[in-house]
Amino acid sequence: xxxxxxxxxxxxxxxxxxxxxxxxxVNPGRIARLxxxxxxxxxxxxxxxxxxxxxxxRRLAPGSIxxxxxxxxxxxxxxxxxxxxxxxxxxxxxxxGTAPHQxxxxxxxxxxxxxxxxxxRVVYATLVNHPGSRPNDFMVRAxxxxx
Numbered sequence: 563x564x565x566x567x568x569x570x571x572x573x574x575x576x577x578x579x580x581x582x583x584x585x586x587x588v589n590p591g592r593i594a595r596l597x598x599x600x601x602x603x604x605x606x607x608x609x610x611x612x613x614x615x616x617x618x619x620r621r622l623a624p625g626s627i628x629x630x631x632x633x634x635x636x637x638x639x640x641x642x643x644x645x646x647x648x649x650x651x652x653x654x655x656x657x658x659g660t661a662p663h664q665x666x667x668x669x670x671x672x673x674x675x676x677x678x679x680x681x682x683r684v685v686y687a688t689l690v691n692h693p694g695s696r697p698n699d700f701m702v703r704a705x706x707x708x709x
Contacts, residue, residue, distance in 0.1 A: 605642050609635050611708070612644030619646055619704035624656060648701060659697035665690040 596603040616633035623631060630650040636643050650656075666689055667674035675686040 600637075605635065608642050608644045612646060615644075615705050615708040616646045618708045619648065619701055622700035622704050622707075623648065624698060624700070625652075626650070627653060627656065646701065646704070655695070656698050657701065660692070660694045662694040663692050665692055 599605075612633045612635065616631055620628040620631050627648055627650045630653075631646065631648045634645050634647070636645060665676065667676050675688060676690055677684065677686055679685070
């Protein structure tokens with residue numbers, strides 16, 4: 563974009579005044595590069611913003627979900643978009659929450675047990691009554707926080 567400025571003293575009686583004229587020339591090729599080409603200003607801005615959301619999502623994610631969050635840029639029909647994805651087996655349970663439910667061992671054997679640690683001690687159980695969990699929509703919160 564080129565900018566041309568000219569100033570001329572105005573003919574005015576009494577007080578001094580100044581007229582300013584500005585001409586702006588837009589370079590369509592340069593605008594197209596900024597908007598459409600890979601590595602252009604718009605793509606760089608979307609990349610920066612997408613990575614900012616992903617970083618915030620990793621900070622807010624519970625447990626090992628943070629290790630499974632990725633950011634990517636996509637192009638479709640000339641449009642650029644950013645995407646933040648969380649791939650983890652428990653993501654649906656975390657985001658949507660769970661109702662109270664029972665947990666049983668997967669093996670269908672008479673002596674199958676669940677093993678977990680409580681207060682530093684190893685505990686075995688044949689059945690656990692899980693109280694359920696509230697939804698944790700950390701991805702939406704990450705998007706809102708990164709604005």
